[in-house]
Structures are given as C-alpha cells and as structure tokens.
Amino acid sequence: MRNGLNITGVSETVHELREHPEEAIADFAVEAPARTDEHGISRARALTLRVGTIRVARDFHLEQRSLAAPDDGTPTPYESALAALGACVLMTKVNGYTARGVTLGALRVTVRADLALDEDGRPAQGAPLGNLAWHCDLDCDTPADTVSSVNRLVTAFSPNHRVFLDESPISAAVRVRRSDGTVLDLPVDWAPEPAPQPSSVCSVEAEVVWENGSEAVYRTALTVDGVRRLSDPLIADQPKQLVGIDKGPNSQEILLSALCGELATLIQAEVGTHVGAELRDPVLRADGRLDTRGMLNVHREISSSFHNLTVRLALDSDAPEPALRDLLSRAMSRAVLPATLLTALPIAVTLAHGDAPQLAYHSTVEDAEGIRDEVTRRQREAANA
Numbered sequence: 001m002r003n004g005l006n007i008t009g010v011s012e013t014v015h016e017l018r019e020h021p022e023e024a025i026a027d028f029a030v031e032a033p034a035r036t037d038e039h040g041i042s043r044a045r046a047l048t049l050r051v052g053t054i055r056v057a058r059d060f061h062l063e064q065r066s067l068a069a070p071d072d073g074t075p076t077p078y079e080s081a082l083a084a085l086g087a088c089v090l091m092t093k094v095n096g097y098t099a100r101g102v103t104l105g106a107l108r109v110t111v112r113a114d115l116a117l118d119e120d121g122r123p124a125q126g127a128p129l130g131n132l133a134w135h136c137d138l139d140c141d142t143p144a145d146t147v148s149s150v151n152r153l154v155t156a157f158s159p160n161h162r163v164f165l166d167e168s169p170i171s172a173a174v175r176v177r178r179s180d181g182t183v184l185d186l187p188v189d190w191a192p193e194p195a196p197q198p199s200s201v202c203s204v205e206a207e208v209v210w211e212n213g214s215e216a217v218y219r220t221a222l223t224v225d226g227v228r229r230l231s232d233p234l235i236a237d238q239p240k241q242l243v244g245i246d247k248g249p250n251s252q253e254i255l256l257s258a259l260c261g262e263l264a265t266l267i268q269a270e271v272g273t274h275v276g277a278e279l280r281d282p283v284l285r286a287d288g289r290l291d292t293r294g295m296l297n298v299h300r301e302i303s304s305s306f307h308n309l310t311v312r313l314a315l316d317s318d319a320p321e322p323a324l325r326d327l328l329s330r331a332m333s334r335a336v337l338p339a340t341l342l343t344a345l346p347i348a349v350t351l352a353h354g355d356a357p358q359l360a361y362h363s364t365v366e367d368a369e370g371i372r373d374e375v376t377r378r379q380r381e382a383a384n385a
Contacts (some may be wrong), residue, residue: 003098004213005243019095023052026242030062030256034282034313035268040069042077042264044257046209046249047285051241058239060249062259067123067222073232075206077127077262078222081207081337082111084255087236088160088306089134090208093249095243096150097140105139107210115336116198121224123262123333126193129204132164132340133348144356151351156371157295158253161347162305163288166365168341172332174324175314188325190332192339200225208236214244226289249352252306256286259311259337266331267313280316287312298375309341315383 017024032044044056044066075083086109097104111134116124138147156160172188203223208216220231236251238244249257253301263284271279279326287310294302313328332338351359 002101003094003104004215005094005098016239016277017296017298019053021293024063024298025117026051026251026290027293028252028256028285028289029287030260031283031285032257032260032264032297033317034264034284035271036066036069036264039071039072040066040265041074042066043262046253046257049241051239054241055081056239056241058249058253059114060253062249062254062257062261064258064264066265068121069311071229073230075231075234076204076222077218077258077337078113078115078123078204079206079222079231080254080258080261081129081340082113082204082210083218083220083234083236084251084258085135085160085164086111086206086208087218087254088251089136089154089158090210090216091214091238092154092158093136093138093150094159094210096153099143100142100146100150102140102146103140104210105141106137108137108207109141110135110137110205110207112203112205114299115204115222116195117200117202117224118196119199121200123336124196124198127195127198127336128192128340128345129336130201131147131348132345133350135349136351138351138353140353144353145377147351147353147356148359151202151349151359152371153375155296155347155349156368156375157304159290159295159304159306160255161363162253162303163307163309163341164345165347166305167344168305168307168309168333170309170311170338172311172328173313173329175312176319177314177316177322178323179318186319186321186325188328188332190329190338193333195339214238214242215247222300230292252288252290253304256288259286259309259335260284262335262337263311263331267327268335270327270330278317279319282313282315286310287313297372297375299377300372304372311338342368 029047049056111286116127174186208218235248237247289308294304
C-alpha cells in the first residue's frame, strides 16, 4: 500500500486481460433531463457502471449551470469538462508514481482554456475551446528523470487527456416513443457549425488537488469581463472496482455530465422554435468506454483514450422524424464541447517539481503515439530477454 493505493499484481492483471479481454471493458453512462430548471441548472445522475462482467451501482448526481444562470457555486459544463481532464491526469499520475514506489507529498493539476463568446455573451456556436493547457505542481522526493518519464506517459495514456488531444467522434441518436406505443431509433448526423469570429473570450479554469488514494477535490472558476466566479469544492473519486472508495463520481462521469449539461441548455432553446409538436419527458443519455488493455498498452492497437462516445435523446412525441433528428443535430452542431472533442487539440503542459527547472512542452497526437510505440518496443524487448 502506497499513496493510499494498492496496485500490486499489475503483471497478473495484464495476463488476465490477455486471457479474458471482456474484463478490460468499463462502460460509463450518465443521464439528465434535456432541459434546465427555472434557475438554469441541469441535473445529471451517474448510471450503473459495467466493468467487465460486473455491474456496479452508482449513486451520484452532478449539476451544471448554464452560462447565463445566476452564480450559485455550481460549475458550468465548460468548467466541469476541464475538471474531468484534470482529475483524470491527476489519477494517472498517482498510479504512475505509486507503481514506481514513489511516495507523494502533494499533487495539484490546474487546467485552463479560453471559451469564445458571441455578441450576446453566449458561448460561440460550434467554436471549440481554445488554448487548452494544464499545469502540475508536484511534491515528492524523486529524480527529475522519473518526473519527466511519468509526465510523458500521462500524455500518452491518461484517457481524458487523450479524449481532448485526439479527434474523438461522438455518435448521436434519438429514441422516440409514439402515442401508439411504437418505438423508433433515429440516427442523427451532425457536424460543428463554422465557428464565428468571437466577440470576446472568457477564461475557464479547474484546479484538482489530490487528497489520498484515488480521491481528489476540485474547484472551478469562470472569468467574464474581469469578474471571477468560483465554484463550490467537489469530490472526484473512482469506483472500488477501479481502485477507488466511491466517494464521488469519477472523471469520465464528470465529462459525460458536462456534455449533457451543455446539450440540455441548447435543446431547451430549440424546443418550441423548431419542433411543432409536444415533446414529453425528453431525457439525454451520454455513454463512453475505457479499455484497460489500451491504458496498459496490452494491445498497441487498442485506444488508450476514453472512447465510443455516444449521446442519445429519448422522448415521447408524435413529431415528424426529420424534426426530431434536426433538434438533436442542431444542438450537437452548436455545442462547444462536442466541437472541442472532435478537434485534435495540442495541449500545453507544464510541471513544477521542487527546485528542478520547470518542464514545458506541447502534447500532440504524434508525440503521444510515439510514446506508445516506444513503450511497445520496450515491452517486446523485455518479453524476448
């Protein structure tokens, strides 16, 4: 046991995953009403997690507020998305140092990005987040080359770092129940709208601080017109099946809730304007997958990213199929977070460690894949030794 984690037996885990690949899959899901309440708040809940052949009950609720809603300490979807990135990077680092026998004193990851705004002060439609960056402050007694090595591996294998770094497509669909009981599944095509020239830019930030084991506390901030709004502190943790203690949602669930929160605001704005029939009980569901074989480089061809992202809008309605498809398509196309994930974004990375010179570089897809190739080569050499 080190740093509150017990990750012994990794080699046995790798062998088991080769023999039973189905045990490597973790499927996450979040569900939320496709509307905000009277205060502009979207409330999502984490659904049952499937880890291999095990079903894991989840009992967490995640709130997002629209950018125009009054500040009540609730993060916007854009802040939550950055918190999801920071929490995943932090957890990957904790695992990396623990595996190397390093005892951590303190660890903090701060993520920043720019959110483009239109002339009305709303998020610019279809414009991805800009200038994405994260900084790590590290307190531990370990050589600088170990710090650099762990940091490089994080940029290749941290699932949420990769989902922002890579081009991460999101499939979309509408499930509609008609008044006669018929259920239709309608695939939805979408693409980000051409990003307009922003009228202004606001700063989005998330700070994630390691507590112990897989637990972290995060706070977020949004700065608009020089006014900084700080969220309440929130907890991120892992399920027990993923070396956690279930004190809060994990970073993948936080990211999925951010997607639902942004889309809920956009769908609500579209309803009534573009759909001429009643929509009853519209619910958004967002899903994504982790594959431990990719995260451990058991199989080089398997993604280390949080992938298989899907969004589904379920509702009761007799509205025409094209109108229902268009409802979700317009929301997806105008949203910032889907556009951000669909774009391959270099991420500026910096790290401060004691008195050592600060590391600073840009993480790119090419660099991350090169690191995975290097790890694969070393694994093969070790196997053949």
